[in-house]
Amino acid sequence: MSRFFKASLSGALVLAFATLAGGTAWADGKYSGVGRPATRAEIHAWDIDVRPDFKGLRPGSGSVDQGQEVWEAKCASCHGSFGESNEVHTPLIGGTTKDDIKTGHVLSLVKGDAPQRSAIMKVATVSTLFDYINRAMPLTSPKSLSNDEVYGLVAYLLNLAEIVPADFVLTDKNIAEAQARMPNRNGMSTDHGMWPGAPASKGGIGNGGKPDVKNTACMSNCKTEVKVASLLPVYAETAHGNLAEQNRAVGPVRGKDTSGKAAAVAAAPAPLSENAAAAKLANDNGCMACHGVANKIVGPGYNEVVAKYKGQADAEAKLVAKVKAGGQGVWGAVPMPPQGHLKDGDIRSLVKWILSGAKAQ
Amino acid sequence: MADQPTQRGRVRPAPENFLTETDIIAVKEGRRDFLRNALLTASATLAGGATARAADGDPNILTLPAWTTSLGQPVAARPYGLPSQYEKGLQRRESPGLTRMPQVSVSFAPLQGLFGIITPSGLHFERHHQGWVDIDPSKHRLMVHGTEDGFVRQPKVYTVDDILRLPPVSRMHFIECGANTGMEWGNVAVPTVQYSHGMLSCSEFTGVPLRLILEDCGIDWKKAKYVLAEGADGSSMTRTIPIELVQSDEVLVAYGQNGEMLRPENGYPLRLVVPGVQGVSWVKWLRRIEVGDKPWATKDEAIHYIDLMPDGQHRQYTSVQECKSVITTPSGGQILLDKGFYNISGLAWSGRGKIKRVDVSTDGGINWRPARIEGPVNSKCLTRFNIDWVWDGKPAILQSRAMDETGYVQPGYGQLRAVRGSKSIYHNNAIQSWKVTEGGEVSNVQVL
The missing domain is CATH 1.10.760.10 (Cytochrome c-like domain)
Incomplete structure (x- = not known):
């Protein structure tokens, strides 16, 4: 006999004695050892329901x-x-x-x-x-x-x-x-088909599952006109938050923007200032990943560029060319990659913006 | 729109990159040229962009992104995984103003973004009557007893250890609140399918048939007519369940949901699963089963979950969720991106058994086409359907109509109201209509 087997056997004996000590008198059925008898006190503690015939009502x-x-x-x-x-x-x-x-x-x-x-x-x-x-x-x-x-x-x-x-x-x-004086005591009906048990005719409730509403599976020319009885009220559309944020951002559809912000933008579209437009260009095209307005990141800060080219009449033309073709050495070993995909006009706007101090607005 | 490239695999930036707010307004106003303008804007941006020229191809292909050119995250960085950061929009949400206490309230599942038939457990809808609780399973007990001595031979107490020792079954079932779509009985009230139909979820549940547990207690099937199920939360919610459903072996004392234990919001550690019946009967945090011979008329079957009929009578013990369906894509509050091909997709279900067929109309119910059934068809379970649709840019009204294996056909609003009026609150299984405008905007409407 292995040590493991001895150990589990003695464990089982202890359990068996514990069960006997508990005084279990009921005949153990198929699921031996599962569950135990409920005590009177336990049933009394939880069985508090009161039926319509007052079964369960405690005196008082x-x-x-x-x-x-x-x-x-x-x-x-x-x-x-x-x-x-x-x-x-x-x-x-x-x-x-x-x-x-x-x-x-x-x-x-x-x-x-x-x-x-x-x-x-x-x-x-x-x-x-x-x-x-x-x-x-x-x-x-x-x-x-x-x-x-x-x-x-x-x-x-x-x-x-x-x-x-x-x-x-x-x-x-x-x-x-x-x-006997309840005002709606006769106000309930169980004559319906939505009780899933035995019908009233067999001592249960309802008509045995017979539906009260009927439709047929007509397939073509089922009616001559489509009557729209009700539309979504405007207040209800906006009362449930921004529906755009309650839908997935990929797939065949998008949620409708009901934040009200879209309407506000349409009412007063504020045109971007020259500075703001250029700042957006710089952001959108990744310039700001390498250049800070007032600090070096990988490349020089725009403040450093301004300082270096101050007073040079051809600064703009030089810089436009450098942005387009890229460069290396002026500011260190890290090269500036060529930005040939930018439109000439956009490059000029960016350079002008940088030289004027790269203001946000 | 004719000058737009329409071949598959066309190079076009993802719309969120080029739909400006002005374009979105154009969409709202139903202007059909919005996409062309937007595309021109996008092309202009690309021509001046740092990444790549449009003519060369998609910058998402030509410029390798960070995730292709770097080391990713380690294993178990998130020991319990989470959805992508880009999926944050799909959450369960409350309907503002519906209730005044968040503990006595509802959150709706985001059906507009779900696939297939299984609801991720974290997105399962919630309905709590007195707040949710996270019960210590070692202290939880399930008691079974009878209203009278002799209804069960031996009243018993089971621990969660005990229940997990018994032989279980695993089954997929839908659960729908009886009040799902209840806000729409009188008129259109909510913008999206999340709020109109989101008190609906579907899971694989693992648990022990209640019949087995009642037999372990020696139930007298001749005396037993009903059981009362009761929760362990503050509300100790109670519902009457017919004994015939228990005998059918369908009613489960469940602990598993989609492969793990039930979530606390869904009744951890034990809940009743009553397939085909409204969610309120699926008592969460289940602590007690009483075997009886008469129904109990509990608060949730005598004050709530009763259906007001036009004659002023309330229908009591209405429990079955009748056959119903809804299109989830496209659905209310969404905007179609373009003309052309779409896959209309939706869900169908019946509390009386399997879905037999789903028909879809794109003209408000004049003509219908049978939809494809996408996945498995199980009894009292969500069934996913889909169907081809080529949108020609003209206004349309999308509808789905389900039929179950009993031959019952989901009714229209006119048919439903003719019998039940418009004040019932509960059990609205009418055909849902989504109107599509020329601008591609989808909104909730009701068609008679």
Whole structure:
């Protein structure tokens, strides 16, 4: 028996004892040693969901007043004192009526006249409010509320929507009464083809996947005219940054410049000054790689050139010739390569610019 | 434009070197001579340039660049590689004004620049309900239990070590947010395909079928009708999943994404993969599976992710992403460089199975041609299509229309709105139209 084998065997024994010591009583299945039983306490710690039939709801109570106190301290900064705020999130409360509470249908949804939909206009199930506040609120410290605080907050919201009176105390015993008054409790439909499980006819949801919208794969002369119903609004084009920078710089297309800078240039095209044009020529043609305006790099600085040719009447002609043909020795051993590809006019402009002090503007 | 050289391999400087801002304005204004002027300017520049004369050829060929004449970078200079510095434009981005808190928001994948069907993990779209978290995998647990005793014989806890010991599968699937294209229900609202369709990504996911894990816990398939999936982040987001999908073996407890572990923004270390179903059901940072017999009407199936119909009713538990497609090149906010040949390219997908066919129209839907399928065709996976198009410089409207293996054909806006109105927010799978102007500018329009 090799040393390695002995070592792994003893390791396996230790593991086996550890497992036994843990008191595992379940029958190990196909995937032996994978996973372990969950304890009651563990399930209790995580299983906090509440179903529409209130399965999972833990006993407790909270009054509208108690809820208001917690609301002001922990919720109002984002949602407004009355759940009406539209500043950070869409409103929670608003848009429902006493009639809606009677019918269980929010009428403004039917009429389509609501400017936006508050949470209470949409939600059909009070369990959803409890479950969500309990698991996820407040946004920055979720799961910090006590069970009774959640009861109180739900009571407060229900009171704001006039579903329960101001002296109401919400409990696990009477929450079904609140459910019976939810303004949009009849506002949900599951008669659609977009549930991927068993249909309602087999105890599931929906119609079994039958689509509601139909098109055909017509191939030619499918219509007589093309009706453009909507175009991109101008503000929307520029509201998403510069599209030129959101596309690849190679390929069959480029992104459109929506920075607004292009338009500004077109409105007031500033012509380059003679100096600026010459400086651009020097930059574009690589002159500045070897020559500084006021310092030597590989070749002499333009200030040195000016000093050397000062007072010479034929300086310009000499320099034009040198730029064109190149040279070596005047400024040291490193040669200046011939720049014959430059246009004569451009060389003259460059030389004039250098002799006049190589100003940027 | 007739005097332009049009043969392949013509010597012409790359456009970014000669399109001046004035030219770009010309493009915007739809002037068709902009390219000719630009070319003349470019020729003039070249004639006076230091690098080479145009007549001799392309200076990028005639003058050897630095990368050809120097020593490159060492290995592992970047231990985790990054895209080229020239690809910085392709990033996931927020749509300004869509949300007011960046933790409760969306970033969109840059579909306008992607190839094939796989979304690079760093460009995968994001949707977080309460911010993203980077979980220590040694402290993460997956709990499986039942609503009632007996729904599973043995509730269990799995570590990430445990999950990675089980036999996995690897499958490519798309994930699309139910609200993708939601801003466009009523009218055109956003300029590019990144914002109109970018809540869409596709990856190879590696994970363990949830069925296998539930069987390891001794699930009673007769009692089980639904499972609840719950995340470990602050939102502890929950969604109801039909047991039939679990039984089909399609639902995965995934840890792998494109060959590496999931990115934190995508649910590291565990997420649910629910092929064909909207992204909200693909619960990230998955910590708990509860086996039950009734749906839960959680916040994201009772207040959000419900579809408002014209009669004022909301459709609840709408989950399947129906067949849809979009042209990504050329697409909104782009400019065609020239007349001539283009390869129109786009993506098609269906939550009900495989893509069977994609048709493309360049005349706003009067006539259609079947597109080529570019790559693999997988069930509930993005499918890349392309088709030849010779742009004659005239206005055009580009559209794609996908058909899936059930025979369902992607609808037009008119057909979709006739049934569902324009306030649904969710599940907009209408045919997308891109208008091309004479100047080559592409913009978002809606055609009935």
